[in-house]
Amino acid sequence: xxxxKMAVLAGLLTAANAQxxxxxxxxxxxxxxxxxxxxxxxxxxSYDDGSLTDSGVESVALSTLSFQFMGGNFGLGDADFxxxxxxxxxxxxxxxxxxxxxxxxxxxxxxxxSGLPGDVAYLSYSSSTGDSGYGSLTYVPEPATAVLVLLGVxxxxxxx
Numbered sequence: 001x002x003x004x005k006m007a008v009l010a011g012l013l014t015a016a017n018a019q020x021x022x023x024x025x026x027x028x029x030x031x032x033x034x035x036x037x038x039x040x041x042x043x044x045x046s047y048d049d050g051s052l053t054d055s056g057v058e059s060v061a062l063s064t065l066s067f068q069f070m071g072g073n074f075g076l077g078d079a080d081f082x083x084x085x086x087x088x089x090x091x092x093x094x095x096x097x098x099x100x101x102x103x104x105x106x107x108x109x110x111x112x113x114s115g116l117p118g119d120v121a122y123l124s125y126s127s128s129t130g131d132s133g134y135g136s137l138t139y140v141p142e143p144a145t146a147v148l149v150l151l152g153v154x155x156x157x158x159x160x
Contacts, residue, residue, distance in 0.1 A: 020050030024142040034133020043067035047085045054090030088113030094121025103128045
């Protein structure tokens with residue numbers, strides 16, 4: 001059993017030293033306004049954090065994306081442009097993802113990072129009939145990702 005713990009710790013140290021990892025999030029939300037109020041949506045995405053510098057405004061292309069909304073399933077190929085995970089000084093702000101080829105069209109909008117009340121990531125939609133609205137979003141890092149990151153940081157601090 002001791003060898004298993006040592007192997008896991010060695011793997012975490014190696015991963016932490018490489019500083020690049022596939023980060024996985026799930027998200028969910030509910031439309032808060034417009035005719036689609038109370039409609040739920042959910043999904044998940046991943047990205048490689050190897051290019052992040054934790055300095056200034058940064059956007060990282062998504063590796064995967066799956067999203068369910070209004071009975072439809074959407075992915076990377078449905079986007080009008082390459083979807084990104086957005087950051088300010090290493091802090092995750094949300095997704096940038098736009099799909100206009102469906103009715104209603106929708107967008108994920110990242111927070112600006114201003115820290116002001118109401119500066120949050122959200123979903124926006126607009127239909128061909130003129131209805132539009134917004135929805136709240138909750139992003140949750142996958143437990144395995146969060147645990148590995150926390151363990152790696154803790155072990156690096158302990159080593160120092």
